[in-house]
Amino acid sequence: MNKITNNKAWFLVLPVFFIVAISAIIPLMTVVNYSVQDIFDPQTRFFVGTEWFEQVLGDSRLHDALIRQIIYTLSVLFIEIPLGIAVALTLPRKGWGVSASMVLLALPLLIPWNVVGTIWQIFGRADIGLGGYVINLLGIDYNYSQNPMDAWVTVLVMDVWHWTSLIVLLCYAGLRSIPDAYYQAAKIDGASRWAVFRFIQLPKMQSVLVIGVLLRFMDSFMIYTEPFVLTGGGPGNATTFLSQFLTRMAVGQFDLGPAAAFSLVYFLIILLVCWVFYTVVMNAGKREEQ
């Protein structure tokens, strides 16, 4: 093959390179810079090597936050994905119900994060919140600012309320792309409802579900605003997830070195999980084709 080499092409890539540099690489490098030095003021700085990393990785409070984070993210995925699929399957396929349900579903997605937190903070209060009041009326002793379990449930329910719609909409788009002939053929073939789901609907939703899982993983793994507004990470540290832990370290205690080191670790965890998940799913798809 004779490839035409044309070095001028590199000039065309330059603008993109600058934009990426300014928006991503330079800020990230600053963090790297902080993570390997102990900085008192611009003149006084020491290179500390991997010390911050070691300190952070050995921090048991961080381990606790990480475990909480993993449990939280897994719960979110295990609730929102099946629930989203189930709701998408029950949505109407034609008529006025389509637009009505689309609008209704899109509403939570349009509300800013901190407002979501505020809504649920008020809604869940036993004294003035409708939700909290009703639950207590039912004879259940519910108080999210005192009881860690209640706080957890509230944060989870809030996330489910906020984000399940995203999965529903993605799945619904996947379902809508299935031609009627598939359902007709399935009827002729005598397929059960389950077989229709398993062999027609699920395969068509696969690619949108991959995107849905990735988005929900990343987002819930980085969740900050809503629990911050709702519980402030409490009671105790019950709902302190990684972001909030990090913020406390960086802004609260001003431990910039460890905070920077941890930011990098945090970033790498998300990158790694996404990459592994994506590769596994895509390879599974490819293997099937052979």
Next chain:
Amino acid sequence: MARIDLKSLAHSYFPDPKSDEDYALRRMEHVWEDGGAYALLGPSGCGKTTLLNIISGLLTPSHGQVLFDGKDVTHLAPEDRNIAQVFQFPVIYDTMTVYENLAFPLRNRGVDEKRVDARVREIAGMLDLTGKLKQKARGLGADEKQTISLGRGLVRDDVSAILFDEPLTVIDPHLKWVLRRKLKEIHNKLRPTMVYVTHDQVEALTFADKVVVMYGGKVVQLGTPQELFENPAHTFVGYFIGSPGMNIMDCKIDDGAAWIDGQRIGLSDRHLDAVSKQSGKIELGIRPEFLTLETGTAAKGADGVEVNIIKVEDLGQYKIATTRFGASEIKVKLGEDEQVIGQSGILRFAPEWTKLYADSQLVA
């Protein structure tokens, strides 16, 4: 295998149809004999798919009944009717292998695995899919996918009927020919009732013993290919079957003859008798095969209609002459060594093959 009766069947997609126009299928009585190979022929939008979906149970008709061997199945679901249907575009189950795709209709009905295996291998053998049985269906080409769809339609050997809805549309011409022969073979061997929808007359005529022609939501004729050719019951059949189709011209009946643009065409008493009872628009139809064109010296003083010859196409086996008189354009089929001389000639109509239509329906 079963005989299928359609009893005063009609269907509209609208909840409260008002005029005839709202009906995708106009009221019809029709019988599909047990073991028949039928072609259902008609232009796009005439209601072929609607009719098939009603027979298979995907659609419940708004009026009338469907009987399988005398038993009313109008309100039974497809899975309870024991019927197979193949659609126009391939439907395959992506995540399954070719084998699993073919086995799917059998396994869903709890057929035991030994029987499933035997049937799948037999059908795969017939359709040249044996080498591909272990492959995932997802990666295959459109031809192969449609062949699999066809295979799923054929794999059950206990069905009342097999319905094909333009199944070979996406398939390339050579394979199309091969598959059509296979279907014919299967029909000869097992004699299932088969209904094959197409809008391609060649396909219809090669596949079927009986051809059903639909037009505007109605069955306009049922007959053997020869009957459709010789005696079209509707102007649409005349025009649709045959290549080129029947010449159809507006005419007036007067003075014991048909008049087209001031030229006289002789009719028999049979014609005159029948047409005298008719009102409505009268048309005269004749196939290009049944016209004779005299030119040159032979035309001098010959009896017939004077025409201008517009063009002559030589199609190898035969020639097509396009002629004109007044506003009518008439095609004539000529033998390969018939000569056409000059720009004008005399056209003769064979009286026994001249047809008269009133409001598009054959009268004589």
